[in-house]
Amino acid sequence: MTAAQHISDDELAEIYTFAVQLGKDAGTILMKFAQARWSDNGTGEQLFTEKDSAVDIVTKADEDVETFIKNAIEKKYPTHKFLGEETYSKGASRAYLIGPAPTWCVDPLDGTVNYTHLFPMFCVSIGFVLNGEAVIGVIYAPFTSQLFSACKGKGAWLNETQRLPLVKNQPLPPHAPQGCxxxxxxxxxxxxxxxxxxxxxxxxxxxxxxxxxxxxxxxxxxxxxxxxxxxxxxxxxxxxxxxxxxxxxxxxxxxxxxxxxxxxxxxxxxxxxxxxxxxxxxxxxxxxxxxxxxxxxxxxxxxxxxxxxxxxxxxxxxxxxxxxxxxxxxxxxxx
Amino acid sequence: MTAAQHISDDELAEIYTFAVQLGKDAGTILMKFAQARWSDNGTGEQLFTEKDSAVDIVTKADEDVETFIKNAIEKKYPTHKFLGEETYSKGASRAYLIGPAPTWCVDPLDGTVNYTHLFPMFCVSIGFVLNGEAVIGVIYAPFTSQLFSACKGKGAWLNETQRLPLVKNQPLPPHAPQGCxxxxxxxxxxxxxxxxxxxxxxxxxxxxxxxxxxxxxxxxxxxxxxxxxxxxxxxxxxxxxxxxxxxxxxxxxxxxxxxxxxxxxxxxxxxxxxxxxxxxxxxxxxxxxxxxxxxxxxxxxxxxxxxxxxxxxxxxxxxxxxxxxxxxxxxxxxx
Missing domain, CATH: 3.40.190.80 (D-Maltodextrin-Binding Protein; domain 2)
Structure with missing residues (x-):
């Protein structure tokens, strides 16, 4: 059991800024792979051959984005731990591995079925966990250009400008689940x-x-x-x-x-x-x-x-x- | 029974252009009403009083947008018929009213529950029906900025630039519904x-x-x-x-x-x-x-x-x- 970890407010703010940019960049890569499959993609890019199936492409996107995120984190924060979906799926165990140490918990592509079918509800998900608690979250859905982010103590945001929830102090329905x-x-x-x-x-x-x-x-x-x-x-x-x-x-x-x-x-x-x-x-x-x-x-x-x-x-x-x-x-x- | 109606290709193209712009404008109004409910809307607009409930606001948005669309069509195409959701819900009958005459079939706000809860999957839906067949369609979801449109013989489009379907000639799965x-x-x-x-x-x-x-x-x-x-x-x-x-x-x-x-x-x-x-x-x-x-x-x-x-x-x-x-x-x- 490692002792509880401390990170200063300034350092956390810096990690948050880094995570938001990482989410945007990773989502942009996801979208580039998606658009390369479109009939008349304007980029003129050929990321795949005709022989690649949708599943091949999705697997490649998933792996490439996880590698991109992992490398960026390792370069910037070499002492932090990294846990990604791809890390797990290639490992033998699904044991819970998050301890008190600063840990990045990442799904490079959430909504894989949606991504395979090009339904816009897919995203990159980047969490930063400290002392076992998720204190930073960045979610970017590039097809709808919606970025959700939060850092403990700094509020939750849509596209960095609109505070979440959208409507403040809205009561839950008195006869819930009716109305929910x-x-x-x-x-x-x-x-x-x-x-x-x-x-x-x-x-x-x-x-x-x-x-x-x-x-x-x-x-x-x-x-x-x-x-x-x-x-x-x-x-x-x-x-x-x-x-x-x-x-x-x-x-x-x-x-x-x-x-x-x-x-x-x-x-x-x-x-x-x-x-x-x-x-x-x-x-x-x-x-x-x-x-x-x-x-x-x-x-x-x-x-x-x-x-x-x-x-x-x-x-x-x-x-x-x-x-x-x-x-x-x-x-x-x-x- | 009215005789089959004819509209020239040029006239249909003009109606399509008009419908696309109408969809964009109507969606923008829907979004304006939605944003007026946000905690810190940057517009400084007060479209409602504190006393208005979410349902009041949604009803007002729905009615205002239908009126906006109806008036625009009546001005531009006074001989065309108009059927809207609000028209029906206030009338006594739900009889099917579409004949061969040029008819606009409009839902000013589809996904009303989503709109009430500010979930982005709401839209305006504008159909133009000729001889009983829907020949023009415009759907605009302003929260995700996605515009879907089509005119018979001119293709279907996302945001006016990307042809639909996104992937051309994609076979359906051989063991469907598996894979669907x-x-x-x-x-x-x-x-x-x-x-x-x-x-x-x-x-x-x-x-x-x-x-x-x-x-x-x-x-x-x-x-x-x-x-x-x-x-x-x-x-x-x-x-x-x-x-x-x-x-x-x-x-x-x-x-x-x-x-x-x-x-x-x-x-x-x-x-x-x-x-x-x-x-x-x-x-x-x-x-x-x-x-x-x-x-x-x-x-x-x-x-x-x-x-x-x-x-x-x-x-x-x-x-x-x-x-x-x-x-x-x-x-x-x-x-």
């Missing part, structure tokens, strides 16, 4: 077993969506159900205030480190997706970064009608979600 | 009855998503399931090639007129969501604009491995979807 936009993902686990994650997820989606009297009285009647295919962008839109609730299992720390930093700095709450036994009274703890189970509630203001504080209303929504969802079965070693 | 991105919407009908549309939809989503051996052998194992909350943008992304399949019921002609024009001009296929009795041999007919039941397949190229033409592969995918989905129960008078 729920963001969820179908994921890759498609086993058709009643006790598999696919059915557990869909059962939960249905309960959140159904009319108030339905589903044994648990119908949540959310305002809308959204699935973007990118955990990272789901979190970005929670920070923005566009998604009230994100409930998901199965993703990894590199998918969420940047997003959690941005949501928390914007004033949102992130805890576990799996309901405790006593959903109404169990303490609501901050999420563990490597838990693979996430429930995020957007930033909020107090609810004047009831005198509820922002935090109280977020906790109320957490419990209303927990009442309606099933346990998901994703485990990991070492977290 | 499926776009669907949960909709507003949330009745918790086994024979209601919510359960019919979710059953169908599950069959499309489940592993190949699952769901009685029908598991479709699609590459991803997406829900954006905007029928109009779903169609735009089908035209782009990003979504392979869009399956939906319950929307109206103003939600889809522009999108269908763009998908068809890009080379996509749009037919009915509800499977016929003989899914494998029934003729595949072009969708009726007011049918409220839509199945769209993206533009494609021939599949060299089997010698299948683009149209043949699209029809194959239609039948594979029909094999896996349930009938939806949306009717309408007069269509």
């Amino acid at each position: 936009v729920l963001s969820v993902e179908w994921g890759k686990d498609r086993k058709d077993a009643q006790d598999g994650n696919l059915h557990r997820k869909v059962d939960s989606f249905l309960t959140m969506a159904a009319e108030p009297g339905g589903r044994g009285g648990k119908g949540g009647m959310v305002h809308g159900v959204r699935s973007l295919g990118s955990a990272t962008l789901d979190l970005a839109y929670v920070a923005m205030g566009a998604f009230d609730i994100w409930w998901e299992g199965g993703c990894w720390e590199w998918d969420v480190a940047a997003g959690i930093a941005i949501v928390q700095e914007a004033g949102g709450l992130v805890t576990t997706a799996n309901p405790p036994e006593d959903t109404q009274n169990a303490p609501i703890e901050d999420v563990r970064l490597g838990s693979r189970l996430y429930l995020a509630i957007r930033p909020a203001g107090p609810l004047p009608a009831t005198g509820e504080s922002a935090r109280q209303s977020q906790e109320r929504v957490v419990r209303e979600v927990w009442r309606r969802v099933r346990h998901l079965d994703y485990s990991r070693p070492g977290a | 991105v499926l776009s669907v919407e949960w909709g507003k009908d949330r009745k918790d009855a086994q024979d209601g549309n919510l359960h019919r939809k979710v059953d169908s989503f599950l069959t499309m998503a489940a592993e190949p051996g699952g769901r009685g052998g029908k598991g479709g194992m699609v590459h991803g399931v997406r829900s954006l909350g905007s029928a109009t943008l779903d169609l735009a992304y089908v035209a782009m090639g990003a979504f392979d399949i869009w399956w939906e019921g319950g929307c109206w002609e103003w939600d889809v007129a522009a999108g269908i024009a763009i998908v068809q001009e890009a080379g996509g296929l749009v037919t009915t969501a509800n499977p016929p009795e003989d899914t494998q041999n029934a003729p595949i007919e072009d969708v009726r604009l007011g049918s409220r039941l839509y199945l769209a397949i993206r533009p494609a190229g021939p599949l060299p491995a089997t010698g299948e033409s683009a149209r043949q592969s699209q029809e194959r995918v239609v039948r594979e979807v029909w094999r896996r989905v349930r009938h939806l129960d949306y009717s309408r008078p007069g269509a």
